[in-house]
Amino acid sequence: MKNKKTWGVLVGTGLLILSKLKFLLVILKILKLQTLISMAIYLWMYALIYGWKFAAAFVYLIFIHEMGHTYAARRLKLPVSPAIFIPFVGAAISMKEMPKSAKDEAYLAYMGPVFGLLAFLPAFPLYFYTEDPFWALVIFLGGLLNLFNLIPITPLDGGRIAAGISTKLWAVGLIILIGYSLYTFNILAIIITIIGAIQWYKIYKQQKNLVEDEKEVTSYMTIYRQLKEHAEHASVGNFTYYARSFKGNIINEHLRDVFLILNNVEELEETEEQDRLIIDEFLFRFNEQVQKIKGEFEQTASYYKTDTKTKLKLFMIYLGLVVVLAASTYYGNTIIMESEAMKTIIGE
Template sequence: MKWLGGGAAMLLLKGKAILSLLKIGKIAAPLISMMISIWAYALIYPWGFAVGFVLLLLVHELGHVIAAKQKGLPVSAPLFIPFVGALIAMKRQPLDAESEAYIAFGGPILGSIGAVAVFVAAYYTDSPLLYSLAYIGLLLNLLNLLPIHPLDGGRIAVAVTRWLWLVGLVGGLAVILYLQSILFFIIWALFAYDLYKKFIKQRKKGQGNTLSSVSKGFLIPVEHLKDVGYMIPGPDHRRDLPFTTYSDLNRQQHVKVNWDTLDYNGTAVLTQQAIISKVRITRLEHVTLENGLHLRMHLEILYTPFDNDKYYDVPANTRWKYGAAYFLLAGFLAGMMYLVHLVGNVNL
């Protein structure tokens, strides 16, 4: 079971970097990553277990995809990472805590249905392999319900009560002892530090000290300026650019930059609400394309994340509903694991 804890940590720490490396197509990347994962698991486990395990991961991730689509949020196709798990990338963040929890619920709910279906098949076929798959599927979904952000349970907690995160601190230690995983300890420690920054450090120093940055790129046509004798800026050119920022009806924040001398306006999209302090050029490249000379402009946008407390405003009846669903699902998964252990004599 050690690889489960390590896998969860690696998924959270390295998932985005691996995702960017494997973006070779909307369909090709998921299929290739699935085949690679099956091959990797088959090096240790039987082929049947490897295939079944990856399919259970797929069912879990599809639950998130379906829930996100229902909320009108675009997401990437599931990407599989050997001995780590699977992930999807949110192309736009939820607008409120209720939506975040709804999307988080999708994975464990559909994943639990998939694991129960495997258990039913195991019961009627008396297959040790299917019993093992059912058990591991139930366990994976139960671990994901730990109220540790950004696991599914941590995201559900924002719509129930953030006090559940404190439960996650204690429960996370118990899981660490059970899995005996250093990497799972790392992700737990990162979660603990995040809570410290959010509820202690920032309240002492104020949110004005939490300056962050994001890089954006623009391609500017300048052939027409070159033709009239305008001196095109070189690679070492640096300057701050004027900007305006606004949010659309979906609360998606846009930053519009302007370079008057080049008669250029461009717009960048931020993944979160923020207070913009500065937009500056960090690098310029001269690029010649079929339609002439272009400048590839690299910008750094400096901002302070805006933590909107209204994000966590969830109606009381919704909190009760999500809270009941959360504890019922966790209890159901634990009970099903015990049943699989009794009927199938499985204890991984």
């Protein structure tokens, strides 16, 4: 059984890598049944190891979880791809457009575990009524699956929720995953740990560079004002010479490319009125690019800024989900451990 599990994880990891290849996604898109096909493959591979009953329960729980993300994305008017099931890894939807803020990202993230919780709640009365330990297994799987997803590190849901509270929580999630990876040597956990560490460093570096980015934006805005003031009084030739003196102070390639417009002043050698039109176009394009750079900076700077009330709300939702899911996992596991039939099904 352990050998089967090991091979299963290896196959799943390989499929995860293959799923990133564009040609596979194109083929699935052409079929327009990517969710159904990948779900069937997922179900079949799990059924080979754990049986159809276990596989059906697991696929159902994952599917409802992903539907929670899809529902949230539609509420936020964010286009997403259909869910793709990756054997021994899970399922995922890809966003074609990023959320506008960490608050929206947190909402998109926690709707997965919320739907996941709703998915296995009916298993409680079903177990009480039938006393069939299978429903305890559904409770255990649903609790564990969604609880693991709440570990506060990206790319897990907990990491995206933590982004709306404090990115410092990612350190906690990283410690949890590192400890779990070392204890179990779980390949999937190791991969998530690596991805999480890279993402954390990327955000840390981005936040650290914000001060320099702000100075750069301020510098570009100052240059634009100086150019505009100079264009009102200087001759065409004098302005062209003056404008080019700023080119060395500019890092952004799009802004540097705007200076090519001034070459037309010398190439055309037409009237001063036509040259003025070229300078006006230069100033317009320059300002357009500066405003774009400014907008991107402001979006990055404000993305992780969430008001205290929202942070508290997100934290309480997160804490509530963790408590309920942890209790459900413990409850389901307790029943399973007392059932010889379930021990056999899950390979104990």
